[in-house]
Amino acid sequence: MGRLFFVFRKSLAPKVIISTLVLCIGVISVAGSALNSQLSAGIKKVNLQSSIVEARSTIFSAKYRLALAQGEKDAAVRKVIDDVIASATSLTTNENAREVVFLKSPGNSRKLNYEITSNLVDPKSIPEFLSKKVRKSGDIAISYMTIKYVKGPRIAGLAVGQKVQIPNAGQYEMYILYSLVNQNTTLSLIESYLFLTGLFLIILIGLITWLVVRQVVRPVREAASIATQFTAGNFSERMNVRSEDEISTLGNAFNEMAESLEKQIARLENLSRVQQRFVSDVSHELRTPLTTLRMASEVINSAHDGFDPIVARSAELMVAQLDRFERLLEDLLEISRFDAEVAVLEAVDFDLVALANRCAEDLALVAKERSTELRIYSIAETITIKADIRRVERILRNIFSNAIEHAEEKPIAITIIASDDDVAIGVRDYGIGLDESTLSRVFDRFWRADPSRARTRGGTGLGLSIALEDARLHNGELEAWGRPDKGAHFVLTLPRQAWAGITARLIKLQPDDFHE
Structure with a gap:
């Protein structure tokens, strides 16, 4: 599952194909369900109507024949009933059977009993609510039910019933039961065909989508591969252009751009x-x-x-x-x-707190001349790291001097925090600060935030740029934050072991004492 999610995130083709398939499945499912519902409703309606017409005819015929038997003896009446059942049903209990049930109505106190069912149908198959409906209504009543055979199967069915008068026996209920097995088999077959058709369409659409996406993604993937090689420094690769369509136009433009880039980079x-x-x-x-x-x-x-x-x-x-x-x-x-990428580290173990104190002491006279002071707040009296002491000292002197230069006669707070893997030094001044345009260029070579300000210490304009390079040489980072008239905050983060890489930012770049 994780691998599938990774492929889905990293590749365009699976995204398009899966999205298309999901949409197709949704559309085909809705359309198939609607079509299946329409077909099912139509088939059920036709079967219901034909069953009602046929049941009316059968019950009417039975009533007519029973009326002709009025005054006849019991044997003759019973023969009429048997003939009605024989003519209205098949003689087996297979799935296509049409069954007949005669039930004595409640309240009929006549002694003669003509209750009978065809093919051993259980009289309890007739639902009680349907029986009540037949007794109350003069017309036929219908209901879906389950046909139960005595010691036999149970099948879905439709019951159509109406009251009838049997000579010498009073009021009875006559029911014609229709098996729905064939109808349900037809509906199941339709559902299967619709499912297989939908599955075939989904597979076909997926295949077509894959072919189309492949034609589009291949040049895009090729362009991405060539761009990656550009990043690695190989500028000789070009896209293969095979036709004159939009993708080929993109390929030609990409190749022209690559050619131009190669020349510009070489220059x-x-x-x-x-x-x-x-x-x-x-x-x-x-x-x-x-x-x-x-x-x-x-x-x-x-x-x-x-x-x-x-x-x-x-x-x-x-x-x-x-x-x-x-x-x-x-x-x-x-x-x-x-x-030239020939700068090297000469890493040794030393106390960072002691180094920071020494740098602050060396700059104390300059700070006094600027009517400010450097205040050091360390999490511990001693913090030992392994780094290039000369380069770290140069970083500290540069950011301390920069803070003194712009402190505007306000104290400078120096915070030192360490963890098991990293160490951070934050230098916070409350002077003129930095705006957004200044922040983006504060580490540029020979750049000054305010050229009109006189340098009090004769700097070269390279200090912060070299400090940033020194920090990165340790796999560390030097960052700057500032707001106009709210001061600035420089944060140096270094690994405690040179070349190890920093694992966490111990000091937030935006100081806690700043509020918009």
């Missing part, structure tokens, strides 16, 4: 390789002159006490800008490693 890959090579080469080439400038600036700066104030300030600015330039080169080199 972008080549451009990416050139860009990566350029960034890597430039970064490496700048290291040598940067090292020289660094040495020269340190020599100059070491003697700045004897310089003119303007010259001394220039020396300090040169050292600061060289520091920023060096950080930019380091970030560019790290980005090129991520792009």
